[in-house]
Amino acid sequence: MPPKRNLYCSFCARPIRGNEFHVNGIDGIICENCIEAACELLKDYRTQLGKHKKSELKFKLLKPIEIKEKLDEYVIGQEEAKKVISVAVYNHYKRLLHAAQDNNDVEIEKSNIMLVGETGTGKTLLARTIARLLDVPFCIADATVFTEAGYVGEDVESILSRLLQAADYDVEKAERGIVFIDEIDKIARKGADNPSITRDVSGEGVQQAMLKLLEGATVNVPPEGGRKHPEQKFIVVNTQNILFIASGAFNQMDKIIAERLNTNRIGYNQENRVLDKNNMMQYITAQDLKMFGLIPELCGRFPMITYLSSLDKEALKRILLEPRNALIKQYERLFIFDGINLSFSEDAIDYVVDKTIELKLGARGLRSIMERIMTNAMYEFPSSGRNKIEIDKAYAVTQMGG
Secondary structure, three states: OOOOOOEEOOOOOOEEOOOOOEEEOOOOEEEHHHHHHHHHHHHHHHHHHHHHOOOOOOOOOOOHHHHHHHHHOOOOOOHHHHHHHHHHHHHHHHHHHOOOOOOOOOOOOOOOEEEEEOOOOOHHHHHHHHHHHHOOOEEEEEHHHEOOOOOOOEOOOHHHHHHHHHOOOOHHHHOOOEEEEEOHHHHOOOOOOOOOOOOOOOOHHHHHHHHHHHHOOEEEEOOOOOOOOOOOOOEEEEOOOOEEEEEEOOOOHHHHHHHHHOOOOOOOOOOOOOOOOOOHHHHOOHHHHHHHOOOHHHHHOOOEEEEEOOOOHHHHHHHHHOOOOOHHHHHHHHHHOOOOEEEEOHHHHHHHHHHHHHHOOHHHHHHHHHHHHHHHHHHHHHHOOOOEEEEOHHHHHHHOOO
């Protein structure tokens, strides 16, 4: 609002001229400069308050078997992966719960987790479900966007900016959260068999930058993410108690494992064991990750390594029908809101599963195929006046274009 004549700021006593913005109070006036300064002071105060505020873990820590039972409600199959992640998460948060009152000289290190498996096998779902179960801050970071300092891209520390946002900038809460790093296989260093005339700015350099985050360090984090610059203000975050879960498809990893195990070797020194050549990923070790292109130091920061098997027809069908948030249940619920009882025939469900396997989309592909089949139904049926509808194979084939 335009100021009146002979107005002075009640804080700095500076005259307010022209159309300068100001705020009128009952007994005073605040000029634009003082408003900006007050906003900065308030922001700094809240940042410092977040640093020193001591919050407690307020959830009941379930035992590993109980954690796995909860995961079973949302994730079909992947028994070995669920077992490994349940143990790792239980030990990690048990360590945090007892850290304050434990006077023992033994320091228990955290166990970051590496999930290896094809796309659509449930890696992200596992991590997200664990975070929701424990009610801790959770963020997802794509490793492919990070580059070494000085190059176009994001600093590795910006991972923590996303975690802070998920924790509503409560630093103490963020320091007990979970960070999920996806596509970590894409930052594998280039080997001698893959020469490049350009610097590997998104490979080994990024892995080196990740080491201090994973191990546990005090890091200056830019609140808004992106690149650091000298004039920027930072929030100090300690990563010692942050659980990192990394994942990647690691294409061609089965060949590296097969070579290590000498599956084609013939002779008397061959070990007396039966290997499942159709699922070589179950034999993965840190040595295989190193051969793939992860530096040894990074492999050492992920002591818990587990695999997720490719989903067969039976598993995909169960994913459609059984979890608490199963796709079929979601569509049935959507139509109930319109007073329509929706059902799917057995052959329609089999068709969706077969199509997903054919396109090699994994569990993630079930959603895209179902959406394609159901779009016209969701458009037309709410106005049809019908109260009962069944989706059969013939309808599904038609909607998929043949």
